[in-house]
Amino acid sequence: MTTPPPTDLTPAALRNVPLYQTLVHDAADPVVVVAPDDTIVDASDDVERIVGRDAAALRGAALATLLPDADPDSGYEVLRERHADPDASLPWGDASLTVRGDRGTTSLLVDVRDVPSEGTRYLAAVCRVADPLSVAARERHRLREERDRIERVDALVRDLARAVVDADERRDIERVACERIADHDPHAFAWFGRPRLASAMVEPSAWAGSGPGSPEEYLDVVEVTTDDTATGCGPAGRALDTTDVTAVADVRDAPQFGPWREAAREHGFRAVAAVPVALDGTTYGVICLYATQPGAFDGITDALGDVGRIVAKAIRSSEQRKLLHADTLLELELRVTDGSPLVAATERCDCTLTLEGFVPGDGERSALYVDVDGCAPERALDALDDVTSRARVVRETADGGLVELSLAEDGVVSTLAAAGARVDDATAANGEARFVVQTAPDADVRGLVDHVRRLHPRADLVSKREVERDPEAFADVREDVRDDLTDRQRTALRAAYHAGYLEWPRESSGEEIAETMDVSPPTFYQHFRAGERKLFDAFFD
Template sequence: MSGDGPLEILLIEDNPGDARLIEEMLSGVEELNRRLGSDTSNGESPVVHHETRLEDGLAYLDSPDADVTLSTDGSDATLPAGPASEPESESVSKSASASESASASESASTAPINVVLLDLNLPDSAGLETLTAVLESDATAPVIVLTGLQDSDAGIEAISRGAQEYLVKDEVTSPMLVRTIAHAIKRHEQLIERERRREELEALNRLNRIGQEITRDAITTSSREALEQAVCDRLADDDAYRFVWIGDVTPGSPQVVPRAAAGVEDGYLDEITITDDDGEHGSGPTALAIETEEIQVVRNIERDSSYEPWRESAQERSFRSSAAIPILHDNVRYGILNVYSSRPHAFTEYEQTLLGRLGDVIGHAIAALERKDALLSDAVLELEFRVEGAIEPLVEATARESAEVSIEQFIRSGDRILAYGSAEGIAHEELGSAIDRTDDLEEFRVLTPGRNEYDFELTKTGDIELFETVASRGGRVKSARIDDGTFRLVIELSQQSETARVIETVESVCPGANYAAQRTVNRSSPSIPSPGLLETKLTDRQYEALETAYLSGFFEWPRTSTGEEVAERLDISPATFTQHLRAAEEKFFDSVFSATEATEDGE
């Protein structure tokens, strides 16, 4: 029983004398509170809500707040924890006293019912069908049957149908009634707890199995489209879920567009409109999941006021509860997974946790597919951005016509970025000074001789969110160019990437970035130089040293010949062998990577 108020009892009894007697029996509270383990009701008597017809009793139970059974420790014993559904705009309640006016009854808020005392024979219903009607309603409170008949068979049948107890009114005493109510509430709570644990176990087994299947799908499928469809198919194949779809906001538009679906759709996605703006269609769980990046649950579609724009379409397809799960990885959203059930209150707190983890698994799998596409595809996308308001001292230093700074390679090392590039038309002292005056750039070092044309290395520290975000999308920051007072950045992505979303993300994490151009280029693998080309680039001694080292297993692991052994075979000192080998390796790799750069420059 909640510590916030007295015990709430719904008495459905058409005999005024019997109803008055029941109320008198419940006028004392100490014994009932003691049995329920509650001393926080401040001595308040139980509130008895009296109805004389089954129809009115069911209407009361069907009101939004009356189907909550509170446990003796003050917790919600029947409804799963999670985002609370908004109640209906107004709920009609019955007053505890029959003398109160109808208007006051309509304006009062309905109290949660803890137990139902039910007479089987009413003006509009008779016998065990009365009990069946109450049990088949959405009520979750325990039911105690009251009857004027001494019929043990009827009592056994009532309990087998779901009643907590069967009492003959002529035999009921106040201690018996108090004891029966206390036991009924406690047994009902225990039943609900067992059911909750059973559902949690079933959800764990079910979602773990689905998660394993989706993980296998991520390994075997070759595209994001195939993976998203497989996810929908897996979830919709489970009896617990009626319909599943994945979608996301269209870049440049507030509308959420489906990409994959499975289950009982029947034109649902064609009928509805979902947005993530402040309009009528942007108030539901999908929009909230996009905004908060947290799972959102509608526990009862019929009663949740936020579901009004889609309620009729959902009810036509027997959707009674839903969950919107963001698909995330490394703070990047890849979509929203929407799951519908034919049962109200279907998504328990535990199941929400498992579905949230499933969203993370899907996000990780999509990110892995994008990275795989980026690595294996010869054709890639290059997005060029013009960046304003960044590295201004460096931009100003290249404002004159002949000055140019290019960075051809970025290498992430821990929480910093190593940048390798070249400069021309600007003295290295001037460039070094500009870098010193630029935030987050440091450790400038000239790598090759030359005053106005040279290669250099520098380090970027501080904010590297742009690099992390692009990498999470399966891409990389390829190069940067600073000339004529303009800073341009090039990002490389796989052709399967969502270009519009990447552009939006880059402009978000780098506020001064403005999308300028897009192009498709062929990314050739490093070319392996032919033996003839090697012979023309290497001296005889270098070629001999490289070939002998290779054939003797010097490059194997573990080595089958040491450097000293190879040098002995060549009749040279180990130091001379090392010198020849290093020179040969440098020329070899120069041939490989110079050929690659020449191929890209020629495209």
């Protein structure tokens, strides 16, 4: 590009941006730079050969005047839409654009790049004249590459599912996951990060891979957080915040990758994907994947989500197994005073609410069975109306009764259960709720408390102690039955037990329990009878 004439509209600050110099001054193809107000602020001299107008005539014009199908002042938006992701650029052939010049219309291939400067997001469009046959060939090539990437992820998911089954400890699951990911092309490096609510830091707990420098060297110089600072707005921070896979096609020009760009360049990393390890509202961490080729994760973010779910399920199963088999348990007492709907209801109704049972389900379908003491059950339900997706009275007594609740949002009980802990007792009264929680002796106590504090920031850990597991006369039988029951059979039996279906007279009908489980009545009866048969077989065979 020649020296701009005096009428050039390019801001001085933009001319000093290294990325602008690289894209515009050194580009082998015609380039047009557009401001958010649709003004062409710069264009290379060779742009005349594709639009029939020289660069001086284009500077200051609206880009929309070159686009036959665009509305006035919408050219910038057209380019932005050609940009597949705010953090990535499109490779050649992924986008074509028809422009109108003095010689008629021309079909162009455009490679749109972000060029940020002093808070303004300029777009630079590098253009090539498109041959229809070559465009179709490039599209076929792009689809083949995307299919190959999806097949590689599917193979990784199968390999990962087999590998984590044999890992008993959470740290082993995290290590194996990173090793298997790094073993599969095109991944050069992977690390697992655990979020810490108190410090807002994401702490690396496992890693594997190779590169010009060791993984430890890369992790030593990068800092990732979950707050609103620059280090919290990158791929890992966004993945933890949204629980969606977040990918960056090329770290060299992704604005939000700024804090880690130099370290990634030194290690040869070009593309990054952050995969949340989350399940049913509980986030265990994030896996960050790195590749040496740009665009390595294009089109496969949905498939990568399966990687996170496989690891999350393995971590949950590991924690539940440890809780089941431990001879001693860690007992925690938590106190919540802020924002709990159950606490607010006890203050409004001057009553005490005590958890009698919990039936986990899918999201908001989890059910709490709560004993009401000190007021009519209907009055307690009225006080909870704004926070429940479904509620009913199971039975009434002289002093209160039993109610069934499905909270519209995740609560403390479902959050702790999803994290692998067991709520042994929960009572709300006099402006506070107290939860007695049992978990494995080597459980991540800080992580459990962090889960609760995401819901209630001022939650307190009142006490922590080790307790001996109560002797169980039928421990072996119970363990065998628990392993034999399917998840649906276990849920049907638990719901029937807590809802009074086994009482005489019955306190809940099969239809009501089916509605709680969000299944049809015949489906409930099928799961209940099958589970009931397995219980009888275990005790009488």
